[in-house]
Amino acid sequence: MGPRLVYFRDMAAIDIVPHTEVHPLADGEVRLLGAVRQVTGAMTRIEMGGGTPGATGGRARRILVDCGVAQGRERMDFPEAADDVDAVVLTHGHQDHIGNIPTLLDRGYEGPIYATPATLEIAKISLEDSLGMQRMGYREIGRFLEHFKSLTRPLGYERAHDLGGLTLTFHEAGHILGSASAELATSRSRVICSGDLGRSGSPLLKDPNTTWRTDAPVDVVVMESTYGSRDHGHSxxxxxxxxxxxxxxxxxxxxxxxxxxxxxxxxxxxxxxxxxxxxxxxxxxxxxxxxxxxxxxxxxxxxxxxxxxxxxxxxxxxxxxxxxxxxxxxxxxxxxxxxxxxxxxxxxxxxxxxxxxxxxxxxxxxxxxxxxxxxxxxxxxxxxxxxxxxxxxxxxxxxxxxxxxxxxxxxxxxxxxLKGLSAHADRGELLHWLKAIPGARRVALHHGDVEAQEAFAGWAASQLG
Ligand SMILES: [Zn+2]
Known part of the structure; x- marks a missing residue:
């Protein structure tokens, strides 16, 4: 299925594109490395800032947003394209977003790992547990956790942090404690990665963010679509x-x-x-x-x-x-x-x-x-x-x-x-979140099976058109 073209807000076209790996930017590209045609194994490589003189001397910055493993019956090989990134950004602490960090470190990654403080705590507990289940020895787990901790850089919500050549801002995603959508911007392009989006009105957690700065369009929205084909219907x-x-x-x-x-x-x-x-x-x-x-x-x-x-x-x-x-x-x-x-x-x-x-x-x-x-x-x-x-x-x-x-x-x-306890937004809540982003040009769907992604692309287009 091809992209669905619809018009909304400022009447600029928005493409909603299911299961497609590469999405171009003016100064780089967004490349989905995992969860392209399935739910788990979220991993997205974003290259930005290429050809722009400044902090990086015109070299593009390469960011890996999430570093997850495939779960259940889904499969993924660790992508080589993740090996050369300058920084890692984690949206939240679920294994399908962080579980491949031990492999990334094994392969020589020594750069910073950015996430909210709560996400970093949850990631540490969760990685310790999963390495234990893989029967890694106690000391080895301890060494890994030390190494992981030395690379982590906790960042709060709603503040633009300078990563040298681009800024990173975390926004509430309402999915689990510490969960965030990650916004990356240079002078020439702007990308928002939804991370996993929670339901509005969930207990304990705030609702996903719907307030965005309006001074620049959003070139690519990388968006989860786990329940893109259904309404939870259970209040x-x-x-x-x-x-x-x-x-x-x-x-x-x-x-x-x-x-x-x-x-x-x-x-x-x-x-x-x-x-x-x-x-x-x-x-x-x-x-x-x-x-x-x-x-x-x-x-x-x-x-x-x-x-x-x-x-x-x-x-x-x-x-x-x-x-x-x-x-x-x-x-x-x-x-x-x-x-x-x-x-x-x-x-x-x-x-x-x-x-x-x-x-x-x-x-x-x-x-x-x-x-x-x-x-x-x-x-x-x-x-x-x-x-x-x-x-x-x-x-x-x-x-x-x-x-x-x-x-x-x-x-x-x-x-x-017990039905309805999902931590994921349903299609109506996904659309509500998307509609709040001013001037979004292209939506790269991921983190959903093929049927859910295609259904959401079609349905969202009909709602926005
Ligand atoms: Zn999750």
Missing amino acids: HGDIEHDLEEILKDAIARKAKVLIPAFAIGRTQTLLWFLNNLVEQGRIPEIPVAIDTPMGLAITETYARFKQLFDKESLDQLAHGDDPLDFEELFRVRRGRDSQKLHDRPGPMIIIAGSGMCTGGRIIGHLREGLPSDRTTVLFVGYQAEGTPGRRIQEAARAGGSVWLDGEEVQVRARIAT
């Missing part, structure tokens, strides 16, 4: 209502509620909803165990960066109610304490990694809990095909058993799925 109130019903049912059965959790973002959103339901008196306060060391570390990072929260959460804090902490919240750090939870009676909630049940402490809880009708397993995120999480959902429909870690386990537990 905040709907989520709260569904969660309330599921928990009331479990409490009446004195059941344990096992929640396979994604450590970064989703766990904290869930705590916010639980706290809110209790505060409003809609469910009684029951014990909640956070049984994921990484989830705990990230939750502590959220707590340290409270100043980034949205107004609603800051007001809550000002009134003495911490949205991420409550009386009956238990932090489970050691593996043997995790096992002790098996003997505790319900009702209680156990939040444990990993989100798709591919490993982590949730496996022990599932083995114990799935054969019992005194268990509810509550999925709070998408379960990819072939994962144990998906198999549990299927077994619940068909009746039967699943294999977990080489053991056949009967499924008698109640299986529920």
Whole structure:
């Protein structure tokens, strides 16, 4: 499919271009190195400032925005074109945006790594965890983290930072704590990389930025399109209502509620909803165990960066109610304490990694809990095909058993799925964000499967035209 030409704002044409690698600039180019025709593995190389005498003596500056790995069934080879960059910019701390940093450093990169302070903390926790899962030794991980830290340069939001020959400005992206859209500008061109965009009105986080300077057009917007083909259609109130019903049912059965959790973002959103339901008196306060060391570390990072929260959460804090902490919240750090939870009676909630049940402490809880009708397993995120999480959902429909870690386990537990907790904007929210950018000329879609990118290009064109 070719680019869709539409007119808006100042009546200049805007091209919305799906899955295309190279996008020219007056003084360089934008080149997508990853997530071109898939969701994960975000990595974009931007060359700017070429042929302009000044700080760089006319040599173009080469910036790598994000350095992610492919996840699930998606694949990518590390692109050689990433080897010669002068600087790295990270939009947020998810693995599909940072997971290839160890490889980049292995290949000799010694330049600066720019990100917001919260993103750098989350990146450190997440990289430490992923290297551990790849069975890298303790000392080697320590050496990597030292090296990584020596290259990092924390930068705040909404200030243009001079990178020598170009400026970098971070803007709120509302996706997870510290997430940012990155704006890069020279005297001759201007590029905005959306990073991952959150939903407007998400708990804890501010909405994605919609205020931009208007003194220059934007030549290329590199934009995520994960949900470019759909509307979430599930409001905040709907989520709260569904969660309330599921928990009331479990409490009446004195059941344990096992929640396979994604450590970064989703766990904290869930705590916010639980706290809110209790505060409003809609469910009684029951014990909640956070049984994921990484989830705990990230939750502590959220707590340290409270100043980034949205107004609603800051007001809550000002009134003495911490949205991420409550009386009956238990932090489970050691593996043997995790096992002790098996003997505790319900009702209680156990939040444990990993989100798709591919490993982590949730496996022990599932083995114990799935054969019992005194268990509810509550999925709070998408379960990819072939994962144990998906198999549990299927077994619940068909009746039967699943294999977990080489053991056949009967499924008698109640299986529920909470919809709408996505950390990604849907197509309407994506368009709302795009429309706020004054004088955008070209949109390079990425970070979405081919169908989602093409659907968004077509739909957005029809809305803007
Ligand atoms: Zn993300």
